[in-house]
Amino acid sequence: MAQEEPRYQLVKDFILSGINAKQWKEHKRVPSENELVEMCKVSRMTARRALDELTEEGVLYRVQGRGTFVAPKKLHSPLLEIRNIAEEIQNRGSSYSNELILLQKESCPVHLLKHFSLNEGDEVYHSIMVHKEDGKPIQIEQRYVNPTAAPEYLKQDYKSITPNVYLSKVAPLTEAEHQIQAKEADPFMKVTLKLQELEPVLCIDRITWSDTILVSYCQLYHPASRFSLTGRFKTKHQLTEL
Amino acid sequence: MAQEEPRYQLVKDFILSGINAKQWKEHKRVPSENELVEMCKVSRMTARRALDELTEEGVLYRVQGRGTFVAPKKLHSPLLEIRNIAEEIQNRGSSYSNELILLQKESCPVHLLKHFSLNEGDEVYHSIMVHKEDGKPIQIEQRYVNPTAAPEYLKQDYKSITPNVYLSKVAPLTEAEHQIQAKEADPFMKVTLKLQELEPVLCIDRITWSDTILVSYCQLYHPASRFSLTGRFKTKHQLTEL
DNA sequence: CATTTTTGGTTGTATATACAACTCAGTTTA
DNA sequence: TAAACTGAGTTGTATATACAACCAAAAATG
Structure with missing residues (x-):
């Protein structure tokens, strides 16, 4: 045997x-x-x-x-930790608030059908919100959520809980994929983030899974002048394949 | 005792x-x-x-x-590996070349004095180069190098070896710090990277150490339309401080 | 001379035993 | 009643011994 x-x-x-x-x-x-x-x-x-x-x-x-x-679980990425933005803002002595711009069920955009393993005409939840620190917008969050993973997504009060926190509860993260890009701001971003003339945005595309279920695809936009990502690393000996 | x-x-x-x-x-x-x-x-x-x-x-x-x-050494960062750009380009079937724009000794810029633990008037090595794939510019690299760590930096032939590869030899990396930002392109970048109108750049600021010696401070600029950083992570149990 | 077997050395797994250092709840003492 | 002590249980370190599985070089065999 x-x-x-x-x-x-x-x-x-x-x-x-x-x-x-x-x-x-x-x-x-x-x-x-x-x-x-x-x-x-x-x-x-x-x-x-x-x-x-x-x-x-x-x-x-x-x-x-x-x-x-x-030991408690924690998603570990030195540079791109998925953090609780409300808590983070509060921890640095500022006050957090957000403005919900959109929260609805809609047909899944074509470019995301494959991600969510959906067919044309199938629906996802879609939200857009602006996160603010001391009343000042610092991040636009656009998010598509898999209804299978979080059926009650549309029914939450996002004044008292952020989408991230809610999703962590109902579909705990086990995997994430990031893409970081610089982008030209479109008019909506310019107005919403109160950008300066010609100021670009730093965009983080993030797909998250819970076990094998894709939970959410979100895009975070930050003003280039007021946001950066930082990280620090050390050498680590590492075994190579023989 | x-x-x-x-x-x-x-x-x-x-x-x-x-x-x-x-x-x-x-x-x-x-x-x-x-x-x-x-x-x-x-x-x-x-x-x-x-x-x-x-x-x-x-x-x-x-x-x-x-x-x-x-085991052989390897710097480990899932998202921001410091790679050999020439090798990377060659590995995807393209041809690598570069254009050296500046290579000289000069007074350390004021904003870097503290980083390099230098006094006003002290000198560092400064280089600016453009990395190309199939003749097309894909990255501007501006770098300040600590003369103590790499005394022969100015004397290398950067047609046959990249600054990264050379520095890895004479001052092997043990630590790195990154900052990622979106930025408006200045006229030099627009021309050098052949950017489109209003196209921003993704900027990676990187400081590297060899043991306790700060070796180099470099800035990498990438066209926003043609460059992104990606990474993928999984949940990892982790011990919290007690 | 090629193949097979043997030998010596390696890491991998497992058990038993012993003592050190730490923690915490219960008991004793002042 | 508070402080000190004790006992039981925990993890941490260390040693000895034994056998399994693997590897590679040397020796034996055909």
Whole structure:
């Protein structure tokens, strides 16, 4: 028969299945090394190896003397973190507000049919809003949302919750794709973002998935004079394919 | 006295110092677990833990039955890899060329003095070049280089080697910082990149270090209509600070 | 001389045991 | 009642031992 998995892998699978079954939620203590010895009939070092690897992978965190706990999930991109814009603005001591310009169901634009795996005539949800800091517009967000992933999208009060936050709840992000471009501002952007003459916009196109379901396609427009993306990286040794 | 380091860490330090001293170059076999047992007076499991961790960190790679080898270095940034533009263009079947517009020593611009830790009147190397694909301009590269890090920068033949490749050799990158912005094109950019009327540019500001030495500050300008940055990310469990 | 077998060395997995350092709840003492 | 102590449980480090699986060079065989 097929080659057996190592026993430490079976312990990892046991822990992961418990987490996936919501048996242990974020920050909950998972069974100790000694408990795993009993439960999985392995040695402590084998149990420990499993917990060590899950820790290395970011699934768990360990505190000497206290236990091993489930780590919270976080989408990790140093440069393009998908953040809660309202929280971000509040965190820098400013006040956040937004202006909802459009929120409706409509036929899926042709250029997005393939993305959403839809046929012509099928519908998606479409929203346009402007995010403001201290009353000043800083970002236009245009978004198409897959009705399958978020059926109640149109019914939310976006004065009290941003689309990102809502979507994170109903269709938690597992994957994202970004494209960054510079673009000429069109008249709508010029007026809405109060751009200067000839000022371009920095555009971020973002597609997000929840498991295998494409959740949303959004475009974020920022005034070029007042917005930039920054990131910092360090060398990392890396194993090449042999 | 100060708390002792764990013995597996001493083994790691031993391996790392050998690599840094060029005793073991890329793909060279480092001492086996049993050799480390003798050399470091530790148990095989302690030696193994050290090698396992260095492998996890990308410093080494291991092949069952063969040995443990030094992994090649690679700067890792999913979205903003610092690549060899000439090679990249060649790899997509096009021909690469460049036009050197400026290459000289000059007083460090005031806004960069702090970056380079220089005083007013000190000098840096300054170069401006246009990178072309099949004869068509696709990128303007303006760069200021720290003479300490690359004393021979001005003496290279940039027809046969790009500044990036040269700098990688003499001052290997260990850290980079990026800033991405959209900008209005100035007349020089319009002409050099053959931009359309009102077409903006995507600007990437990049500062790079080699160990603690700031090596170069460069700005890359791309035509907005013909250039974008893309990236794709997946969810990763991650340990939060406690 | 080519092929097969053997040997020595490597990493991978697993168990047992021991002690150190840490945490926290319960008990004892002042 | 607060502080100190204790005990039980946790993770962290370390060693020893054993066998499995793999690799490559040397030796044996046809």
